[in-house]
Amino acid sequence: MTIKKLTLSPPAPGVPFYTPTQDPPAGTALPSNAEVPTVFTPLKIRALELQNRFVVSPMCMYSADDGHLTDFHLVHLGSFALRGAALTIVEATAVTPNGRISPEDSGLWQDSQIAPLKRIVDFIHSQGQKVGIQLAHAGRKASTLGPWNSHNGSEVALAEHGGWPDNLWGPSAIAWDEGYPTPKEVTVDEIKYLIKSFADAAKRAVQAGVDTIEIHGAHGYLISEFLSPISNQRTDSYGGSLENRARILTETVQAVRAVIPEDMPLFVRISATEWMEHSNQPSWDIEQSKQLAALLPDLGVDLLDVSSGGNNPAQQIKVHANYQIDLATQIREHLNKQGKKLLIGAVGMINNAEMAKSVVQNDGKLSGEKAETIEVDAEHGTTAKADLVLVARQFLREPEFVLKVAAELGVDVRSPAQYLRAPYRRKTQKL
Structure with a gap:
């Protein structure tokens, strides 16, 4: 009798624990x-x-310990990578202590915060997937309570809650809303310190082994506050014109790009509009976002992550299924006309298979045997709305969202090796 020699799964390389190599990674089209x-x-x-x-x-999970990620984040983020998400981006991570949204936010302002991040990076890499981190400063929207901890209707984290309401920083001394602390207008020296803090946090992220970094310039946090003429009423070189209001972002991009590897991508997230066009005053809008986007490729940015809103409680959003995707599409079309090579990420209400498919679908379809890695500039000029699908809440509802979408679209994809006995089945398949 001939005995077949078993071929065992080799261990995943480069991680300090045993787990079988996922070859190919979950979520790969077969x-x-x-x-x-x-x-x-x-x-x-x-x-x-x-x-x-x-x-x-x-x-944001509001679950860190003095800025340090914990086992909660390992399980939370690892669950998405395990089930086929190609890239998992760690939540908004503060570059200074007063840049946290809440006292329980993630941080990367000190070296002790590297190790817990690296533990998460190692697990995601062990699954053959990639991991990024979003670096942020919350500006005037800092020192708030986690969403389940509001106190007598107030969202402000006072000193007794571990907050710092007397140490908020913003472009101008304008509070986010009535009942919120008024921020200090940062000096030029403090702006330089903030930019250096982004660069220092980026260095720590590289030490932890992340694959990409995203600079948070959206949702009414510090950089977004600088971009808006409503919240930025400075008269120096960081206020007034679009060029000046964008200066803190462009200088932050340059500082981060200078300290990360040349082959590491750099992402930027912006709010494409603050939805204040009704206010009859100058505000941040889609046209300025187009102008800003055109500047980014020459600064070394590879992808623009397009969101919206968050800088003013009086915003008026015309919500529909594609309201944010449409903004991403407008920016992508503008860049194509300008001949600028910048990938676009689309976000917002992407919660089903057909919607996820439609966001990035190209005219030229590839078969499973011919699907090859596409370079950054290969898809411009197509009819795709964006290049990547960024999903948040649907992953909270369905960590297996990638596998479910594949089944509903009739695409055979790899499942995690340990889960092969329980594949997602197409609707036409029997149990």
């Missing part, structure tokens, strides 16, 4: 003669190679 929708085709951005177009968007 060889097939059927057409593979773009959302399950690879994308390469500098040295970052993604097997599909699904990204876990940064989501």
Whole structure:
């Protein structure tokens, strides 16, 4: 009798624990003669190679310990990578202690915060997936309570809650809303310190092994506050014109780009509009976002993550399924006309298979056997609305969202090796 020699799964490389190599990683489209929708085709951005177009968007969990990530974050973030998300981005991570949104926010302002981040990075890498981190400063919206901890209707974290309401920083001394602390207008020296803090945090992120970094310039946090003429009423070189209001972002991009590896992609998230067009005063809008986006490729930015709102409680959002995706599309079309090479990420209310597919679908479809890694500039000029699908709340509802979308679209994808006995089945398949 001939005894077959078993081929055992080798251990995942480069991690300090045993787990079998996921080869290929979960969420990878398997060889097939059927057409593979773009959302399950690879994308390469500098040295970052993604097997599909699904990204876990940064989501605040208000669960860190003095800025240090914990086992909660390991399980929370690891669950998405395990189930096929090609890139998982760690939540908004403060570059200074007073830059946290809440006392329980993630931070990367000191070296002791590297190790817990690295533990998460190691696990995500062990699954063959990629991990990024969003670096942020909350500005005048800092020192608030986690959403389940409001106190007598107030969202402000006072000193007794571990907050710092007397040490908020903003471009101008304008409070976020009535009942909120008035921030200190930062000096030019403090701006330089903030920019250096972003760069120092980026260095720590690189030490932890992340694959990409995103600079948070959205949702009414510090950089977003500088961009808006409503919240930024400075008269120096950081206020007034679009160029001046964008200066803190462009200088932060330059500082971060200078300290991360040349082959590491750099992302930026912005609010494409603050939804204040009704106010009859100058505000941040889609046209300025287009102008800003055109500046970013020459600064070394590879992808613009397009969100909206968050800088003013009087915002008026016309909500519909594609209200944020449409903003991303407008910016992408503007960049194409300008001949600028910048990838676009779309966010917002992406909660089903057809919607995820439609965001990134290209005219030219690739079969499973012919789906090759696509370089950064290969897709411009197509009809895709964006290049990556960034999903947040739907991953909270369904950590297996990638696998479910594949099943509903009829795409055969790899499941985690340990879960192969329980694959997601197409609607036409029997149990």
